[in-house]
Amino acid sequence: MDVEVLGADGSVLEAGSALLDTVDLLTWRYCPELADWQHVAAGIHVIASDLPGNVTTRVFLL
Numbered sequence: 001m002d003v004e005v006l007g008a009d010g011s012v013l014e015a016g017s018a019l020l021d022t023v024d025l026l027t028w029r030y031c032p033e034l035a036d037w038q039h040v041a042a043g044i045h046v047i048a049s050d051l052p053g054n055v056t057t058r059v060f061l062l
């Protein structure tokens with residue numbers, strides 16, 4: 001699962017992969033590297049795919 005942190009203008013401020021939680025196998029976690037991402041980010045774009053190659057995306061506005 002890939003994650004993009006979006007700025008107010010829609011630009012990608014940072015991107016990376018979410019990791020599957022080793023205890024709760026239904027939870028994916030992404031830790032942003034941007035120190036003050038909560039103040040500059042306008043949204044989170046999540047891109048998920050399965051083994052056959054089906055892709056779904058969703059944008060969460062902050």
